[in-house]
Amino acid sequence: MARNPLQPFTSLVRFLWSVAAVGVLLGTWQKFGDVCFSSAVIAGSFSAEYQGGGTLRAGASTHPAELRYCLAEPSSGDRVLSAFDRAPSWFAYAALFFLLMRLLERAFEEGIHTAATSDRLRRLGWFTLLALPLVTLVEALVRTLLLRRAVTFDVPLGEFLFDWSVPWWAVVTGVGLLSLAKIMRTSADMRADLEGTV
Numbered sequence: 001m002a003r004n005p006l007q008p009f010t011s012l013v014r015f016l017w018s019v020a021a022v023g024v025l026l027g028t029w030q031k032f033g034d035v036c037f038s039s040a041v042i043a044g045s046f047s048a049e050y051q052g053g054g055t056l057r058a059g060a061s062t063h064p065a066e067l068r069y070c071l072a073e074p075s076s077g078d079r080v081l082s083a084f085d086r087a088p089s090w091f092a093y094a095a096l097f098f099l100l101m102r103l104l105e106r107a108f109e110e111g112i113h114t115a116a117t118s119d120r121l122r123r124l125g126w127f128t129l130l131a132l133p134l135v136t137l138v139e140a141l142v143r144t145l146l147l148r149r150a151v152t153f154d155v156p157l158g159e160f161l162f163d164w165s166v167p168w169w170a171v172v173t174g175v176g177l178l179s180l181a182k183i184m185r186t187s188a189d190m191r192a193d194l195e196g197t198v
């Protein structure tokens with residue numbers, strides 16, 4: 001049997017998929033007690049005292065990038081919302097690694113330059129391009145909803161955009177995977193044409 005050149009990477013992806021699957025389970029598990037979350041929505045309105053060993057130079061100031069909030073007596077709705085603070089990212093990473101693992105396993109069995117492999121790569125590209133930014137958007141919205149429950153002043157719902165960290169790496173990687181899938185599809189078609197003429 002031929003040695004699988006994709007095996008070292010496939011093993012790494014399988015391990016990362018296992019870690020992400022455990023993250024999904026831990027991310028949805030809610031312990032009793034406080035519900036805590038971090039938000040960058042209004043952090044820029046506050047200044048902070050420097051806690052290091054020295055002091056700041058004249059004219060320098062510090063502002064926290066985000067603030068941590070805790071609800072001491074959360075309702076069931078607060079607990080459900082807090083489960084969606086980090087769990088969607090873990091779920092998306094688990095799905096991403098699963099798709100990548102299946103792509104690598106099937107590519108070894110069927111060949112790299114096949115239409116099926118290029119289709120799987122295209123699906124992985126679309127998932128990376130759309131799903132990961134979408135889940136971070138949902139998490140930012142959830143943190144803003146939790147923030148509205150934690151403070152006494154009005155926080156407009158649209159403020160979640162200030163808390164949204166767009167995963168640009170996922171956008172660039174997704175576009176790159178879609179381009180590679182198109183190249184692989186062309187390669188697979190050329191290979192089929194060559195096999196047909198021989």
